[in-house]
Amino acid sequence: MTRLKFDHVACSRGGRLLFEDLNLTLKAGEAALVTGANGVGKSSLLRLAAGLLEPEDGEILRDGRIALAAEASALDEDEGLFAALAFWARLDGQDDAAVGPALAAMGLAPLRQVPVRLLSTGQRRRATIARVIASAAPIWLLDEPASGLDAASLDALASVMAAHRANGGIILVASHQPLGLEGASEVAL
Amino acid sequence: MNAFAALVRRDLARAFAHGGAWLPLVFYLLVATLFPFAIGPDPALLGKVGGGVLWTAALLAALLPVERLVRPDLAAGIIDQLVVRGQSDEAIAAAKLTAHWLSFGPLLMLATLPAAALLNLDRATVMRLEIGLALGTPGLAALGLAVAALTAGLRGAGALIGLVMLPLAVPLLIFGASPGAGALKLLAATSLMFVAGAPFVAGAALRAGRT
Numbered sequence: 001m002t003r004l005k006f007d008h009v010a011c012s013r014g015g016r017l018l019f020e021d022l023n024l025t026l027k028a029g030e031a032a033l034v035t036g037a038n039g040v041g042k043s044s045l046l047r048l049a050a051g052l053l054e055p056e057d058g059e060i061l062r063d064g065r066i067a068l069a070a071e072a073s074a075l076d077e078d079e080g081l082f083a084a085l086a087f088w089a090r091l092d093g094q095d096d097a098a099v100g101p102a103l104a105a106m107g108l109a110p111l112r113q114v115p116v117r118l119l120s121t122g123q124r125r126r127a128t129i130a131r132v133i134a135s136a137a138p139i140w141l142l143d144e145p146a147s148g149l150d151a152a153s154l155d156a157l158a159s160v161m162a163a164h165r166a167n168g169g170i171i172l173v174a175s176h177q178p179l180g181l182e183g184a185s186e187v188a189l
Numbered sequence: 190m191n192a193f194a195a196l197v198r199r200d201l202a203r204a205f206a207h208g209g210a211w212l213p214l215v216f217y218l219l220v221a222t223l224f225p226f227a228i229g230p231d232p233a234l235l236g237k238v239g240g241g242v243l244w245t246a247a248l249l250a251a252l253l254p255v256e257r258l259v260r261p262d263l264a265a266g267i268i269d270q271l272v273v274r275g276q277s278d279e280a281i282a283a284a285k286l287t288a289h290w291l292s293f294g295p296l297l298m299l300a301t302l303p304a305a306a307l308l309n310l311d312r313a314t315v316m317r318l319e320i321g322l323a324l325g326t327p328g329l330a331a332l333g334l335a336v337a338a339l340t341a342g343l344r345g346a347g348a349l350i351g352l353v354m355l356p357l358a359v360p361l362l363i364f365g366a367s368p369g370a371g372a373l374k375l376l377a378a379t380s381l382m383f384v385a386g387a388p389f390v391a392g393a394a395l396r397a398g399r400t
Binding site: 013014050051052053066067068070071072073074075076077078087088090091092 | 192195199203206207264265266267269270271272273274399400
């Protein structure tokens, strides 16, 4: 059973307490939107969920594989877009065939041979989301997925997120924008 | 293909992508070429100091790729993504160590043949040098990786890398350049110690840097 649970979690960075006593439970098909001003700890919350940071206090339970779209795209600059995504898809135990539909879902299909270093900011963001889609992981952690996206890409993002939830996936997203997540709980930091 | 092999393959491909892996080789040959200009064309003298010269050149050549080993991957979020996928920092470091050695150790051993000819080394010295490099370059690679991981979070770490790594490499230099079977055994032991320890040092450094 896919699940992501924060149990009385506290997070501090550089000796400064960002938040404490945070409780959150996401089950299959659920989503949560993390909101708050810059520097309040949205990205830290996602890094906690991904296991990249240890909580100061409390416990985080993850039932299911995790895919993280952080600020850095983590795609090899010199590789073609398809090859760069296929590297991660293989590490995720997926076939190269998983990459094509993920690229298409984010409107990147025509760019599959283009080296990553030539992509624009918005295209990189979309490529990062395509990496998450291709991973087939049930738990998605998206850090500002909408930054730099145009209207058409925002629609694509909303529809892939809806499809993921319809398939029983979980989404935890930090964003300033509403992103069209219906029925998502809000975590205001 | 398992994750370790995939990582080694990726790092190797990146090392050779811009001809970067050829730089230590060219540097090594260049030092071997410069030395006879500096100390004169006396074949006996060159033959005598040549082994030590090539070891020093190997040490300096091993410094060149160190700055590119960890820092770019850390900045691009590659290491974070590997950790999210359940790879341990030690396993990432071990894969990087393997790829790093493969990208410069064998090339250096190959380049030793023309370099030895430039320095008028006899057959026995060349054999000794090749065996020494085969045993010692994994240790050099391990030191390079550990230092790369330790300095990855620092700005302007380029100069610091040499200052940290070269003193630690002194045992490899001493045992590598001195004659006798005993020295080779000590060289192998030192190298083995570095290779065994480096993934843990580098792994701990990566973990500590993740705040």
